[in-house]
Amino acid sequence: xxxxxxxxxxxxxxxxxxxxxxxxxWYPYALIAPTMLTLAVVAxxxxxxxGWISLHEARYGQVGAFAGLANYKKLLxxxxxxxxxxxxxxxxxxxxxxxxxxGLIGALVLSQKIRFRSVLIPFLxxxxxxxxxxxxxxxxxMLAGSWGFFSYNLLEHFGILSGTSVFASPDLALYGLxxxxxxxxxxxxxxxxxxxxxxxxxxxxxxxxxxGANPVQIFFRLTLPMLAPLLVVIGLIRTIDAFKVYDTIYIxxxxxxxxxxxSPSVLGYKYTxxxxxxxxxxxxxxxxxxxxxxxxxxxYQIAKRRLNVF
Amino acid sequence: MHKSRANSLIFxxxxxxxxxxxxxxxxxxWSYAFKSEAEMFARPTVWLFNPxxxxxxxxxxxxxxHYLVNSLIVSGASTALVVLIGTPAAYAFARYRDMTLxxxxxxxxxxxxMAPPVCLVIPYYLIYAKFDLLDTYLGLxxxxxxxxxxxxxxVLSSFCRDLPLxxxxxxxxxxxxxxxxxxxxxxxxxxxxxxxxxVLCFIFAWNEFMYAxxxxxxxxxxxxxxxxxLITTQGVRWGExxxxxxxxxxxxxxxxxxxxxxxxxxxxMGAVKG
Numbered sequence: 001x002x003x004x005x006x007x008x009x010x011x012x013x014x015x016x017x018x019x020x021x022x023x024x025x026w027y028p029y030a031l032i033a034p035t036m037l038t039l040a041v042v043a044x045x046x047x048x049x050x051g052w053i054s055l056h057e058a059r060y061g062q063v064g065a066f067a068g069l070a071n072y073k074k075l076l077x078x079x080x081x082x083x084x085x086x087x088x089x090x091x092x093x094x095x096x097x098x099x100x101x102x103g104l105i106g107a108l109v110l111s112q113k114i115r116f117r118s119v120l121i122p123f124l125x126x127x128x129x130x131x132x133x134x135x136x137x138x139x140x141x142m143l144a145g146s147w148g149f150f151s152y153n154l155l156e157h158f159g160i161l162s163g164t165s166v167f168a169s170p171d172l173a174l175y176g177l178x179x180x181x182x183x184x185x186x187x188x189x190x191x192x193x194x195x196x197x198x199x200x201x202x203x204x205x206x207x208x209x210x211x212g213a214n215p216v217q218i219f220f221r222l223t224l225p226m227l228a229p230l231l232v233v234i235g236l237i238r239t240i241d242a243f244k245v246y247d248t249i250y251i252x253x254x255x256x257x258x259x260x261x262x263s264p265s266v267l268g269y270k271y272t273x274x275x276x277x278x279x280x281x282x283x284x285x286x287x288x289x290x291x292x293x294x295x296x297x298x299x300y301q302i303a304k305r306r307l308n309v310f
Numbered sequence: 311m312h313k314s315r316a317n318s319l320i321f322x323x324x325x326x327x328x329x330x331x332x333x334x335x336x337x338x339x340w341s342y343a344f345k346s347e348a349e350m351f352a353r354p355t356v357w358l359f360n361p362x363x364x365x366x367x368x369x370x371x372x373x374x375x376h377y378l379v380n381s382l383i384v385s386g387a388s389t390a391l392v393v394l395i396g397t398p399a400a401y402a403f404a405r406y407r408d409m410t411l412x413x414x415x416x417x418x419x420x421x422x423x424m425a426p427p428v429c430l431v432i433p434y435y436l437i438y439a440k441f442d443l444l445d446t447y448l449g450l451x452x453x454x455x456x457x458x459x460x461x462x463x464x465v466l467s468s469f470c471r472d473l474p475l476x477x478x479x480x481x482x483x484x485x486x487x488x489x490x491x492x493x494x495x496x497x498x499x500x501x502x503x504x505x506x507x508x509v510l511c512f513i514f515a516w517n518e519f520m521y522a523x524x525x526x527x528x529x530x531x532x533x534x535x536x537x538x539x540l541i542t543t544q545g546v547r548w549g550e551x552x553x554x555x556x557x558x559x560x561x562x563x564x565x566x567x568x569x570x571x572x573x574x575x576x577x578x579m580g581a582v583k584g
Contacts, residue, residue: 027488028406035399035463036415042455043422046433053433106328112321113314123329125566125573126336126559131517133534134555138339141548147351149338187332188577195574195582233581244426247519251537268428273524278432285429296424300417303581 047289054282063278071283081284083259084267087174091263092242095181099238100231102182103189108219110194121191128188136251139180143167170257177261180248185238196230197223229306236299240292264288336559342552350548365549374536374550378557381532383447384522385515388454393508395455396462401492401500403463404470416467423460423579427520430456438525445527453521458511461579465510468580469503470496506572509565516561533558 054071057064075081110117127135142150145165155166166176200223208218224231246265249255255262255270262270264284271281342350344361369375402409403416434453435444443449473496481491519534526535536554540547566573574582 028402028409031398031402032415034395035419035459038395038455038459039419039422042452042459043425043430044418046430046437047425049437050429050433053436109321109324113318114325115318115322116326120325120329122566122570123333125570126563127332128577129513129562129566129573130336130559131519131534131562133517133519133537134558137537137551137555138335141339141342141552142335147353147355149335149355152353152355183332183335187328192574192578192582199583230582234578237578237581240424244428246426246428247534250519265426265428268426268432269520272432272435278436281432285426285432288426289429292424292426293421296421297417299424300413300420304413307581 050282051286053278054286056279058277058279058282060276060278067279071279072287075280075283075287078280080259080262080267081264084262084264087261088243088263090174091178091181091245092239094175095178095185095242096235096238098182099186099189100235102186103193106186106190107193107197110190111197124187124191126187127184132184132245132247133251135180135184136248139176139183139248140167140252143176167253168257170260173253173257173261177245177249177252180252181242181245184248185241189234189238192234193227193231196227200226229302233299233303233307236295236302240295240299243292244288339552340556342548343556345549347549365547365553368547368550369553374554377531377533377536377554380447380526380530381516381534381558384450384454384530384532385512387447388451388458388515389508389512391451392455392458392462392511393504396459396466397497397500397504398492400463400466401470401496404467404473405475416464419460419463420579423457423464425456427457431520431524434521435524444525445529447530449525450522450530450532453525454515454518457518458514461514461576462507462511465507465576465580466500466503468575468583469500469507472503473499503572506569507576509569510573510576513562513565516558 053063055067055069057067057070110121114120140148142148143166145151145168148165151165166172204222204226205218208222213221243263244265245263246269249261249263249266250269253261255266265288268281268284268288271277271284341359343365344363345356345359346362346364349356349359403412403419406412430453438444438449443452477495477499478491481495482488486494517534518532522530522532522535523538526532531539533554537551540551540554
């Protein structure tokens with residue numbers, strides 16, 4: 001379909017054919033205007049409104065007098081805030097590296113000569129594509145105390161947890177949630193890394209084989225460095241997503257027992273809809289957003305400069 | 311030769327075992343939709359059972375089919391809106407990479423996608439309460455724009471980067487205006503990308519829980535919201551929950567089979583071409 005494959009034109013790709021049209025300066029802005037206006041209304045305005053609330057006394061939906069940074073001070077002095085940060089930190093610090101390692105191993109296995117690969121691949125997408133609240137439901141039935149399939153057939157036989165359940169145990173609930181997250185997201189990591197490996201150029205690998213490199217050397221000296229930018233980008237996306245997990249926690253523990261699994265999202269929800277501390281909730285949301293913005297920026301820079309996408 | 315066949319067998323077995331581990335819990339949960347209470351809670355676990363349809367009866371009696379219709383309406387409407395608004399922007403971000411502030415605007419789009427819903431649901435709740443948008447279709451459709459419009463623009467933009475620039479230039483030489491070249495030459499080529507990205511948007515809206523739970527109410531309850539509604543003071547209705555789990559997952563499975571090539575690209579925001 002592209003018989004006019006003019007090589008010189010694609011060399012200076014972005015600027016080509018742009019300069020001599022007077023309307024050209026405004027045309028791209030006209031194209032993005034509907035999207036930018038919509039996003040300004042549906043995202044920027046609520047965000048600024050929330051920032052404004054966070055600087056006021058606000059309870060029960062009534063926004064009162066200007067309060068300066070009082071809400072932020074209150075938030076930072078609240079032990080539950082720091083607890084939620086450490087819950088999220090622990091969650092990300094355990095779940096993401098495990099998903100990463102398993103994902104790499106899975107992708108290496110999947111890259112071998114495997115029968116039925118094209119039949120298997122779609123199944124691996126299911127956990128990360130199905131609704132997180134349904135993922136929660138699945139594991140509620142698997143890990144329920146006494147009758148849950150895993151609880152009864154697996155855990156009880158090892159003498160763990162008779163008479164209680166994973167999600168009712170203050171020591172285990174968070175690890176239960178981490179396990180669910182790993183179940184949900186590892187297959188996605190496998191498929192992403194697999195796609196990345198398939199896209200690598202073949203020549204360096206042939207050269208390495210000719211030179212007599214063994215598979216371990218090839219993996220650590222070639223595959224891993226060539227995949228590095230991709231791995232960073234995937235790691236960032238997964239970190240961002242893991243940090244904001246809400247649905248599965250809501251259905252499985254709702255932050256309990258006590259506050260042992262209370263992530264920032266769950267805490268924000270409780271500040272708002274359980275305690276009606278709108279001001280503090282807004283301050284929390286602003287803080288979370290700032291953390292996220294840093295992550296996003298790093299993601300974008302790496303994806304753009306190192307992966308040459310976007 | 312012999313060794314490689316043995317290896318292939320080992321790796322195939324490993325992969326199949328892993329897929330089974332992934333799928334078993336899902337199908338086990340589905341089985342609850344057809345089990346009586348006694349069979350669900352039996353110790354030891356009951357493997358073979360006489361399927362019952364009592365849970366389906368309860369769902370219809372209590373109007374849960376409206377949840378399904380609501381899910382379809384909200385997901386469909388928000389996806390259609392996103393395609394309409396987002397397609398030109400996706401193209402512009404990919405094609406006019408030199409425009410002033412392009413990177414900043416594009417990053418802003420990304421930031422709205424990455425923001426945790428809890429950050430937006432608070433102001434949304436307050437604003438909707440003022441404008442009577444709580445518990446309306448429109449309210450949910452607007453809220454879903456926050457994550458789906460930005461997602462759509464980002465991912466479709468990565469499809470747009472694959473379009474050959476020469477084709478557009480040839481169309482211009484033929485006398486097409488830029489808008490005509492976009493609509494008549496590029497849009498048909500983009501159709502697979504648009505379909506894939508739009509279907510993913512549909513699934514994200516279909517799966518969404520937090521906005522639906524907090525901004526919906528009596529009239530506009532979607533399927534995911536049905537799940538906590540079955541945790542009642544008289545006990546948890548597992549069989550009915552399993553029905554929602556099954557009905558909610560089936561369309562996702564269909565999509566996965568038809569769109570597998572594009573899902574990696576979607577879930578990595580266009581960073582990985584699957």
